[in-house]
Amino acid sequence: MMMRSMSTPRGCPRGASPRFLLMGCAWLYLSGCSMFVKENRRFLNKTDEWIRPESTAAKVTLVPLTVPLATGVLATDLAIVHPACSLRPAWDDVYDLYWKPREMDWLRKSIMIPVITALTPPTYLVDLTGRILFPIESES
Amino acid sequence: MIRERLQLRVRVLSRGLCALAPALLLAGCAFLNRANTPTLNLVEENLWPETTAKRAVVFPLVFPISVAALATDAVIIHPISVIDDSARDTRDALWDDLDWNASYMTESVALPWRTVGTPVIFVSDLLLRSLFDVRENVDKARRREREEQILEILDQIEDLIDRERAGEAFDLLRAKEMEINRFWYQTLGRDEEMGSRHSSLWLEAAYRGGRYEQLFASSNPYRPLMNRKSLTERGLGVLAEMRTAPSPTVRWAAFLIEASSEMDPHMLGDLVREALRDANPVLRHEVLGWIESQTLWSRVESIENDL
Numbered sequence: 493m494m495m496r497s498m499s500t501p502r503g504c505p506r507g508a509s510p511r512f513l514l515m516g517c518a519w520l521y522l523s524g525c526s527m528f529v530k531e532n533r534r535f536l537n538k539t540d541e542w543i544r545p546e547s548t549a550a551k552v553t554l555v556p557l558t559v560p561l562a563t564g565v566l567a568t569d570l571a572i573v574h575p576a577c578s579l580r581p582a583w584d585d586v587y588d589l590y591w592k593p594r595e596m597d598w599l600r601k602s603i604m605i606p607v608i609t610a611l612t613p614p615t616y617l618v619d620l621t622g623r624i625l626f627p628i629e630s631e632s
Numbered sequence: 633m634i635r636e637r638l639q640l641r642v643r644v645l646s647r648g649l650c651a652l653a654p655a656l657l658l659a660g661c662a663f664l665n666r667a668n669t670p671t672l673n674l675v676e677e678n679l680w681p682e683t684t685a686k687r688a689v690v691f692p693l694v695f696p697i698s699v700a701a702l703a704t705d706a707v708i709i710h711p712i713s714v715i716d717d718s719a720r721d722t723r724d725a726l727w728d729d730l731d732w733n734a735s736y737m738t739e740s741v742a743l744p745w746r747t748v749g750t751p752v753i754f755v756s757d758l759l760l761r762s763l764f765d766v767r768e769n770v771d772k773a774r775r776r777e778r779e780e781q782i783l784e785i786l787d788q789i790e791d792l793i794d795r796e797r798a799g800e801a802f803d804l805l806r807a808k809e810m811e812i813n814r815f816w817y818q819t820l821g822r823d824e825e826m827g828s829r830h831s832s833l834w835l836e837a838a839y840r841g842g843r844y845e846q847l848f849a850s851s852n853p854y855r856p857l858m859n860r861k862s863l864t865e866r867g868l869g870v871l872a873e874m875r876t877a878p879s880p881t882v883r884w885a886a887f888l889i890e891a892s893s894e895m896d897p898h899m900l901g902d903l904v905r906e907a908l909r910d911a912n913p914v915l916r917h918e919v920l921g922w923i924e925s926q927t928l929w930s931r932v933e934s935i936e937n938d939l
Contacts, residue, residue, distance in 0.1 A: 536741065540735045558737060558740040559741070563744075
């Protein structure tokens with residue numbers, strides 16, 4: 493009973509969290525997770541270069557060790573490396589969208605500045621989240 | 633309590649089946665295709681009379697037998713017959729592109745997901761194939777069968793070359809050329825590896841079988857397709873041999889193949905310089921002609937661009 497009450501958040505129906513997690517995974521899978529693209533798995537690609545057992549026996553023996561290790565590396569890619577690498581492209585998107593110098597008269601510019609200043613943080617966050625989750629290539 | 637639950641489940645199941653039945657019929661049920669109902673076909677062949685009067689008489693007997701036959705097809709025969717297709721689909725979807733040598737860690741990450749996904753994909757695929765007439769997959773299976781036949785022919789040709797019977801290999805290639813090319817066009821040239829192997833075998837059979845004149849004759853439409861990129865390692869080895877062959881015709885053919893590849897201008901320059909230093913004056917003359925034609929083409933292209 494104690495375990496059950498601890499594992500289920502208050503106000504959340506029992507079994508909802510795994511269901512949401514599963515739905516989230518399915519949604520990511522169907523829409524193409526960013527980690528499906530080799531270029532976005534920077535750390536894992538590096539470990540591919542570092543860890544290369546040659547014999548089949550070594551490959552098989554190492555699997556119990558490398559599966560959790562590689563999963564951790566992929567999680568690092570997803571949670572740290574890829575988001576960190578997406579900061580700049582996300583900013584470039586926001587810059588292209590709002591801040592890129594355009595031919596506009598002084599009055600319009602002054603009207604637009606507060607609007608785009610207000611819109612910049614949410615746009616940046618949405619773009620960054622999109623880039624972290626999905627394989628979005630930057631134009632550059 | 634249990635009885636109520638059971639009743640509810642039966643109600644949900646029967647409603648689900650009622651909803652599924654028209655969907656199956658509309659979406660192309662597997663049993664609308666005669667190829668998927670072998671037992672019913674047997675009943676039809678052996679128990680269904682030809683005349684209408686006889687049919688009317690035996691109908692009350694044949695009808696339940698036919699339903700039973702159809703049920704056997706649906707539940708046993710057809711699902712069993714598509715197990716191998718589903719296994720192949722699962723293999724293609726999850727286990728086909730493994731590269732444990734180059735990406736050991738990446739494959740390690742994917743291993744648990746693949747393992748978990750295998751029964752899910754296999755069962756879903758089996759259900760799909762059991763319920764619906766999956767035409768696309770039938771075509772795919774046929775194409776795969778065809779591909780296996782072509783690979784067998786290529787293996788046979790390679791074996792002949794290895795046993796120093798290159799002339800026979802060349803003749804076999806000529807005989808099977810239409811067949812191989814038809815497959816190539818049908819698959820829109822997707823299998824590059826097979827294409828490279830085919831080109832390389834042509835080159836090797838022609839060179840080792842002394843048939844290069846036939847292969848590189850201007851009447852042979854296959855010749856222009858050859859370049860460095862369209863050759864395997866083995867083919868490139870043959871090409872390297874051809875460049876130093878005693879026959880100027882072979883050296884000329886090797887030059888043409890090399891020169892038609894997209895290469896670095898410096899490498900092309902080296903290739904042309906080497907060919908211009910060839911001992912044979914006719915070959916040197918041909919190379920000069922080739923340079924002239926290339927210059928002419930680049931002029932035509934620049935004029936077209938200007939226009």
